Amino acid sequence: MSAPTAGPDAVTGRTRPRQETATPGESRPAIGAEDLVARAAGLGPLLRERAAEAESAATLPRDVVSAIADAALFRLTLPRGLGGVEADPVTVLHVVETLARADGSAAWTTVIGNSGLFLAWMDQGLAADLLADDPGAAMTGTIAPEGRGIPEPGGLRVGGRWTFNSGCPHAALFCNGLLVMDGPRPRMVGDRPDWRWAVYPARHATIIPTWTGAMGLRGTGSHDVAVDGLFVPDGHTVMPFHDPPVADGALYRMPFFSLLKSMLVGIPLGIARHALDEFTDYARTKVRNGPGPIAEEADVQIRLGIAEAAVAGARAHVLDELGRMWQAVLAGDRPPDADLARLTLAVNAAMQACLGAVDETFALAGAHCLYAGDTIQRCWRDVHAAAQHRAVGRAQWQGGAKALLGLDVDRAWL
Numbered sequence: 001m002s003a004p005t006a007g008p009d010a011v012t013g014r015t016r017p018r019q020e021t022a023t024p025g026e027s028r029p030a031i032g033a034e035d036l037v038a039r040a041a042g043l044g045p046l047l048r049e050r051a052a053e054a055e056s057a058a059t060l061p062r063d064v065v066s067a068i069a070d071a072a073l074f075r076l077t078l079p080r081g082l083g084g085v086e087a088d089p090v091t092v093l094h095v096v097e098t099l100a101r102a103d104g105s106a107a108w109t110t111v112i113g114n115s116g117l118f119l120a121w122m123d124q125g126l127a128a129d130l131l132a133d134d135p136g137a138a139m140t141g142t143i144a145p146e147g148r149g150i151p152e153p154g155g156l157r158v159g160g161r162w163t164f165n166s167g168c169p170h171a172a173l174f175c176n177g178l179l180v181m182d183g184p185r186p187r188m189v190g191d192r193p194d195w196r197w198a199v200y201p202a203r204h205a206t207i208i209p210t211w212t213g214a215m216g217l218r219g220t221g222s223h224d225v226a227v228d229g230l231f232v233p234d235g236h237t238v239m240p241f242h243d244p245p246v247a248d249g250a251l252y253r254m255p256f257f258s259l260l261k262s263m264l265v266g267i268p269l270g271i272a273r274h275a276l277d278e279f280t281d282y283a284r285t286k287v288r289n290g291p292g293p294i295a296e297e298a299d300v301q302i303r304l305g306i307a308e309a310a311v312a313g314a315r316a317h318v319l320d321e322l323g324r325m326w327q328a329v330l331a332g333d334r335p336p337d338a339d340l341a342r343l344t345l346a347v348n349a350a351m352q353a354c355l356g357a358v359d360e361t362f363a364l365a366g367a368h369c370l371y372a373g374d375t376i377q378r379c380w381r382d383v384h385a386a387a388q389h390r391a392v393g394r395a396q397w398q399g400g401a402k403a404l405l406g407l408d409v410d411r412a413w414l
Contacts, residue, residue, distance in 0.1 A: 030080075031072055033091040039071040040098035047102035052373055054105050054219025058212040059169045068110055069136045073099075077263070078116035079247035082127055083135030086249050089259060089326055090319065093266040100270020101277075104382030105219030107267050112166035112220075113138035114263065118175050118197055120247040121238035130173060130199060130236070140167045141175030143390075145195045147227075149180045151187075155233040156180065158198050161208070161226040168207055169221045175199045175238075176225070189242065196237045204230050216385025241412045253329050257413055258340055261347045261391045262322050268354035268383050269318075272311045275379035279304070279361040282376075288366065300364055307357035314346075314353035321346040340414040341403035344396050351392040358383045 046067055054060050060068075068074060076092050078084025087095070092114075100107035116139045119127040131137070147160025162176045175197045179186040186193035208224040245252035251259070283295040283304070294300050321343040328335050362369050362380045369377040386392075395413075402409040 031085050031087075033087065033094070036072070036076070036085070036087060036091055037094050037098055040073065040095045043067055043071060043073075043099065043106075044102040047099065047106045051103040051105065051219065051378065054103070055378070058209075058214070058218055058223075059221030060106060060109055060167070060219055062170065064106065065138065065167075065170045068106070068113070069138065072136060073110050074113045074138045075116060075135050077114045077120075077251065077259075078135055079120050079124070079127075079249060079252075081124055081247060082116070082119060082131060084116060086251050088251065089254060089262040090322055092263055093269075093319070093322065096263065096266030097270040097273070098266075100267045101274045102270075103219065104267060104271045104274075104379065104386065105217050107270055108217050108382075108386065109138075109167045109220045111263050111267065112140050113171065115139040115141035115173075115175050117259070118199065118238050118240060120245045120249070120252040121240045121243055122199065123235050123246060126235050130201070132172075134172065137172035138167050138170055139173040139175060140165050140171040141177075141197060143177050143197075145177040145179045145193075147176055147178035147198065149178045149196075149198065149232070149237070151180065152231070155231055156198065156237065158200075158230045158232050159228050161224055163210070163224050164222045165207075165225045166217075166220040166222040168202070168205075168223055168225055171202050173199060174202050174205055174225060178237075192242070195241070196239045198230075198232045198237050200227075200230060200232055200236065214385070216381035216383070218381075250329050254325070255335060255340055255411070255414070257391070258325065258335075258343055261344065262318075264386070264389060264391050265318055265347045265350050267386050268351050269311065269315050271379050271383045271386070272354035272357045275358045275361040275376050275383075276304070276308060276311065278375050278379070279365055282365055282368075286365075286368075294364070303360050303364060307360045310353040311357045314350040317346045318343075318350050337403040337409065337411055337414065340411060341400040341409075344400040344403075344414055348392050348396050348400070351387055354383055355387055 046064060050061050050064050072085055073095065075084040076087045076095065080086045096107050096111055099110055118141060142162045142164055146162045147158055149156035149158045158178060160178060177197050180194035181187060205225040205227050208226060210224045211222045240256045283300060284293055286294050288294050325335050325339055325343055358380050361376050365376050368374060399409050399414050403414060
């Protein structure tokens with residue numbers, strides 16, 4: 001059943017109909033927020049137990065992937081009409097944070113495995129065909145336009161090599177960024193290059209192992225993937241930055257990059273919580289400079305207290321801004337640039353607070369963290385790896401401040 005037609009996009013002027021489709025296969029009952037978080041918590045012991053194995057293999061073990069899929073956590077943001085959960089962004093944050101308290105790599109792989117989000121911008125019949133009646137499978141993607149698409153009748157001839165394809169060893173679908181070319185230069189859509197994402201079955205790509213021994217998030221399998229001359233039919237590319245969504249759901253009316261940031265921020269929050277809990281337990285028994293454990297040292301108490309307060313405050317800030325934006329979206333309002341800016345700044349502040357907290361646990365725990373397999377060391381490596389993502393880069397501070405100052409800003413990235 002078709003929903004009302006979406007309005008024209010502000011950048012391209014294009015109008016795309018919003019659609020609903022029947023769920024592939026059997027219909028699935030809705031899963032509540034508390035149930036989703038409980039499922040994530042239930043995976044915690046398994047994720048902790050297998051984290052070292054994932055690091056060694058540079059990818060999650062197959063049974064761990066199956067457990068995440070069975071818990072419906074790879075379809076958190078997939079449209080309901082395609083068999084997805086379509087969870088609200090606050091619930092997604094709680095789920096991701098819960099996973100990251102057990103293992104940062106598992107949480108990161110789950111977030112990127114939710115690239116089924118992109119299918120909300122595709123004709124839902126075509127999307128259902130690509131899913132092949134398996135909406136629970138992971139889909140991975142990369143945003144950067146590292147590929148090129150040459151127009152041909154009926155589609156694009158695509159080639160490229162893409163970095164950081166987290167979860168690619170077990171993903172069923174890939175979604176990779178490309179520029180559509182007009183001769184030697186990118187084709188333009190208004191005043192922007194025609195930058196879109198090609199969605200295609202994973203079997204068409206070659207995985208190039210590059211991730212073994214990565215500094216952090218080692219268990220994510222974030223290898224390179226490449227295709228050469230792959231024909232991608234019309235309708236199998238999406239443009240979430242420019243086009244309105246096809247699927248009818250409030251989740252897809254969230255500003256696209258704001259939604260991505262809200263999905264990612266649970267990772268540093270969960271990793272920091274893991275490190276703080278680990279250090280708290282360690283401090284109660286570790287004796288270093290006196291007759292009692294380091295937990296009795298004033299300097300340790302002060303530094304731990306500051307770190308705890310910073311993470312808790314940053315978490316509350318993110319939830320406040322995200323909750324406010326979600327309520328505006330549910331009311332049918334388009335969040336103003338100032339609200340996008342505040343969420344951007346809250347997410348960046350959370351990352352900085354989590355980096356600081358994990359740095360403190362690493363420093364306070366001392367030389368013990370230098371040993372291979374140390375949990376606080378893994379948290380330290382993982383949170384610093386997560387901080388390299390563009391969604392929390394220095395440009396985000398600038399963009400948020402420019403919006404609050406009333407200056408021109410590219411709201412696609414805000």
